[in-house]
Structures are given as C-alpha cells and as structure tokens.
Amino acid sequence: MAESTLKQTLKQKIEAFRPRTQKLNKEFGEVVIDKVNIGQAIGGARDVRCLVTDISYLDPQEGIRFRGKTIPETFAALPKVPGKEQPFVEGFFYFLLTGEIPTMDQTQEIVADWKARSAVPQYVFDVLRAMPRDSHPMTMFSTAILAMQRESKFAKKYATGTMKKNDMWEPMYEDSMDILARLPVIGAYIYRMKYKGDTIIPADPKLDWGGNFAHMMGIPNPYDDVARMYFILHSDHESGNVSAHTTHLVASALSDAYYSLSAGINGLAGPLHGLANQEVLGWIKQTMKKLNNTLPSKEQLKQFLWDTLNSGQVIPGYGHAVLRKTDPRYVAQNEFSKKHLPNDPLFQLVNMIYEVAPGVLTEHGKTKNPWPNVDAHSGVIQVHYGVVEEDFYTVLFGIGRALGVLANITWDRGLGYAIERPKSVTTDMLEKWAHEGGRKI
Numbered sequence: 255m256a257e258s259t260l261k262q263t264l265k266q267k268i269e270a271f272r273p274r275t276q277k278l279n280k281e282f283g284e285v286v287i288d289k290v291n292i293g294q295a296i297g298g299a300r301d302v303r304c305l306v307t308d309i310s311y312l313d314p315q316e317g318i319r320f321r322g323k324t325i326p327e328t329f330a331a332l333p334k335v336p337g338k339e340q341p342f343v344e345g346f347f348y349f350l351l352t353g354e355i356p357t358m359d360q361t362q363e364i365v366a367d368w369k370a371r372s373a374v375p376q377y378v379f380d381v382l383r384a385m386p387r388d389s390h391p392m393t394m395f396s397t398a399i400l401a402m403q404r405e406s407k408f409a410k411k412y413a414t415g416t417m418k419k420n421d422m423w424e425p426m427y428e429d430s431m432d433i434l435a436r437l438p439v440i441g442a443y444i445y446r447m448k449y450k451g452d453t454i455i456p457a458d459p460k461l462d463w464g465g466n467f468a469h470m471m472g473i474p475n476p477y478d479d480v481a482r483m484y485f486i487l488h489s490d491h492e493s494g495n496v497s498a499h500t501t502h503l504v505a506s507a508l509s510d511a512y513y514s515l516s517a518g519i520n521g522l523a524g525p526l527h528g529l530a531n532q533e534v535l536g537w538i539k540q541t542m543k544k545l546n547n548t549l550p551s552k553e554q555l556k557q558f559l560w561d562t563l564n565s566g567q568v569i570p571g572y573g574h575a576v577l578r579k580t581d582p583r584y585v586a587q588n589e590f591s592k593k594h595l596p597n598d599p600l601f602q603l604v605n606m607i608y609e610v611a612p613g614v615l616t617e618h619g620k621t622k623n624p625w626p627n628v629d630a631h632s633g634v635i636q637v638h639y640g641v642v643e644e645d646f647y648t649v650l651f652g653i654g655r656a657l658g659v660l661a662n663i664t665w666d667r668g669l670g671y672a673i674e675r676p677k678s679v680t681t682d683m684l685e686k687w688a689h690e691g692g693r694k695i
C-alpha cells in the first residue's frame with residue numbers, strides 16, 4: 255500500500271526534528287532547567303520540568319494550546335465536516351501529529367485509512383461479553399485495548415530483532431492508527447451492550463469517525479457534532495497529566511501502544527483525573543434529588559458545597575494541578591451550551607455552581623485553584639443529548655485522550671526518548687537533607 259500523506263509528512267518532520275533533540279541531549283545535557291525540593295518529591299512532582307512534548311503546552315493562566323494554537327484557533331483552522339459545525343477529528347489528529355493543518359484531501363485520506371483499519375477482532379467482543387455486565391465501562395474499555403495487544407505490529411517487529419531505534423516510530427504509528435480506528439467501535443459496543451439491552455449497531459461506512467461513533471451509540475444528531483467537539487477538547491493536556499504520563503512511561507520500556515494506552519486509560523479512570531466527569535454528574539444528580547429534582551437556590555447550593563467539603567470530599571470538576579484560571583475547555587463547552595442548550599435546567603445549574611463554588615473553595619482555603627476544569631461541564635451536555643449513564647463518560651474521555659497520548663508515543667519513538675527512570679530516595683535521607691538545609695551536590 256502506498257504511504258499516506260500523513261505518514262510521509264510525519265517521517266519528514268521526525269527526521270528534521272531529531273537532530274534538535276540529539277544536539278540538546280549531547281551538547282547541552284548538563285544545562286539546569288529546574289530544581290526539586292522536598293515538597294515536590296513528596297507532593298507528586300508538581301511543577302518539576304522534566305518531560306518534553308511538542309504536541310501541546312499548558313499555560314497555567316491561558317490553558318491548553320495544541321501545537322501552538324488555542325482551542326478557538328484550532329477549531330477555526332481545521333477542515334469542517336460538510337454540513338456540520340465541527341471539524342473532522344481525523345484532520346485534528348493530522349494536526350496533532352505533524353503541527354500542520356491538513357487540506358480537505360489530506361483529511362479525507364485519514365477518514366478512508368481509519369475506515370479501512372476499523373474492524374475489531376471478534377475475540378475482543380468475546381472478552382467483553384465474558385465480563386460481568388456490571389463491570390465498570392472503563393474496566394471493559396481498558397481490557398478491550400489490552401486484549402488486542404496480540405495485533406501489535408510494533409511487538410511483532412521488535413521480536414524479529416531487526417528493528418532499529420530510528421525506525422521504531424513506524425510500527426508505533428501503525429499500531430496507533432489501528433487502535434484509533436477501532437476505539438469508537440469498542441466504546442459504542444460497550445455502551446450498547448451494557449446500557450441498551452445488547453442491541454449493537456453496526457458502523458455506517460459513509461460516516462466519518464465522530465459521526466460513526468454517534469451512529470453506533472444510537473444517539474440522534476447533532477450528537478455527531480457533540481462527539482467531534484468532545485474528542486478534540488479532551489485529546490491532549492501536555493505530558494504530565496496522569497493518563498499521558500502513564501502512557502509515555504509504559505511506552506518508554508518499549509511496550510507497544512496497546513499496553514501503553516491501556517495503562518494510561520487505567521489512570522484516567524481515577525476520580526481525581528478523568529473520572530471526575532462522572533463524579534460531577536453524580537454530585538449534580540444527588541443535589542437535585544435532595545430537592546425533589548428542582549433546581550437549588552444559590553444559598554442551598556452553597557450549603558451542599560460546604561456539606562461535600564465538610565465530609566472530607568473534593569468538589570469534583572473544580573481545581574487543577576497546573577491551571578490557575580477557568581479551563582478553556584470548560585469555556586468552549588459553555589459557549590457550545592449557550593448556543594445549543596441555553597434553557598437546559600442542568601446547564602443552568604452548572605452556571606450557578608460556577609457562580610458559587612469558586613467563592614466557597616476560596617473560603618475553604620485549601621485549593622490553589624478554585625476554578626472549574628473540563629470535567630465540570632462535559633456531563634451536562636451528554637445528558638442533554640441522551641447519554642444519561644454517567645459511568646460511561648470516562649470512556650468518552652478515553653477515546654479522545656487516545657488521540658493525544660498515541661501521537662505522543664509515536665513521537666517518543668521518533669525522537670528515541672530513553673526509558674523513564676527517575677531516582678527515588680528514602681525518608682531518612684529527606685530528614686537528613688532537611689536538617690542540613692539541602693542535599694550537598
């Protein structure tokens with residue numbers, strides 16, 4: 255098969271880029287870019303600059319930029335699906351991988367490529383069907399990805415003993431493309447099997463990736479545009495977040511994309527990370543239930559927020575490890591909702607929480623960031639269009655996140671990043687260095 259424009263462009267980009275990384279490593283490897291204190295060693299390596307990615311960058315004030323573009327700039331630049339408001343996710347992936355906005359033809363090439371790769375092996379469905387139906391959908395999703403590992407072109411090539419370091423990105427790219435092509439099929443299968451009486455809807459070969467997902471979910475349009483927007487918004491958040499970092503870490507051992515992504519998805523399933531979107535909707539539902547499904551007043555809402563904090567829980571969807579302002583992914587979803595679901599009562603509640611929660615969190619005095627993150631908003635849009643099963647939301651996040659983390663590990667192999675292995679120390683050592691005013695270097 256002739257090489258796609260995406261693969262050719264990526265090859266050129268990686269080859270042109272590689273000398274920059276090699277030069278930095280060889281000639282400037284000793285240049286100091288950060289230092290680490292005891293608080294960071296104990297406190298989750300917060301703010302330590304020790305990862306590299308060119309795919310996205312998170313500014314604490316401004317939020318995410320994909321390949322240098324803000325969210326509105328990204329959406330404005332990408333080729334749109336004809337007759338729809340949102341861009342092709344396929345074109346967005348081209349942009350993430352190469353940093354170039356693709357033409358419509360280049361985008362259509364990926365649409366066709368992913369269709370050609372989209373057949374999920376029957377044994378994956380058999381594995382899913384063998385799992386208890388009340389398994390969490392994230393457990394099912396991660397298991398399905400891991401079960402497919404036998405398909406890995408990277409692992410097969412590695413086993414031949416003929417794969418050179420500079421060539422490793424190629425089978426990583428191939429695995430990533432295979433996985434991405436199949437994720438919407440797997441996600442929708444889990445949804446229909448678990449929540450819709452096992453009524454599976456086959457793919458429609460006429461549709462793009464996002465459109466097909468909506469179709470296989472059985473949710474009427476404009477859910478297709480919701481899906482496209484959602485996957486793009488959730489794709490990448492630089493390299494240090496739990497799902498991206500885990501995927502990168504596992505891939506650094508030359509584990510293939512199936513092992514690596516499945517591991518990253520397991521991290522996304524944590525309530526302080528991706529699962530927060532499920533938690534947000536659960537919290538909103540609980541709040542409404544206490545009031546016989548009516549909207550609370552601001553005073554009642556304030557009380558519910560305090561009750562949550564006083565019971566030792568976090569307010570889901572608020573706070574962030576890096577961001578110090580309202581997440582622009584929250585803003586993008588808010589703009590969408592203002593346009594498409596302005597009168598939805600849950601949307602109104604989300605806006606009310608935005609008016610009240612930052613004040614409560616500031617008064618509470620713990621969090622460094624009282625503003626909402628992406629997870630505070632996403633569930634409400636899903637409910638509006640008919641995906642009411644909040645346990646499923648992190649699977650949606652995972653499909654989107656795969657775009658970013660798979661682009662990252664393809665580049666990791668392109669640039670030959672080393673196995674990741676930071677150094678650990680003991681508590682005795684920390685106490686000694688604390689006493690001495692620092693480690694003598």
Ligand SMILES: CC(=O)SCCNC(=O)CCNC(=O)[C@H](O)C(C)(C)COP(=O)(O)OP(=O)(O)OC[C@H]1O[C@@H](n2cnc3c(N)ncnc32)[C@H](O)[C@@H]1OP(=O)(O)O
Pocket residue numbers: 300525526527528530563567568569570571572573574575576620621622623627628629
């Ligand atoms: C896609 C995503 O992953 S976005 C994040 C999704 N997660 C959530 O929305 C869950 C709620 N938020 C949180 O738990 C946190 O803000 C996190 C996990 C996102 C970031 O954690 P950190 O970087 O440690 O935040 P920060 O430095 O501000 O934490 C300081 C203190 O404030 C608390 N805090 C932070 N956010 C919140 C919150 N939303 N509600 C209550 N307390 C909070 C922390 O638990 C911590 O308390 P501690 O000192 O008793 O341990």
Ligand SMILES: O=C([O-])CC(=O)C(=O)O
Pocket residue numbers: 490491494495496497575576627628
């Ligand atoms: O950046 C983070 O730590 C968490 C986050 O918002 C994401 O991964 O999307």
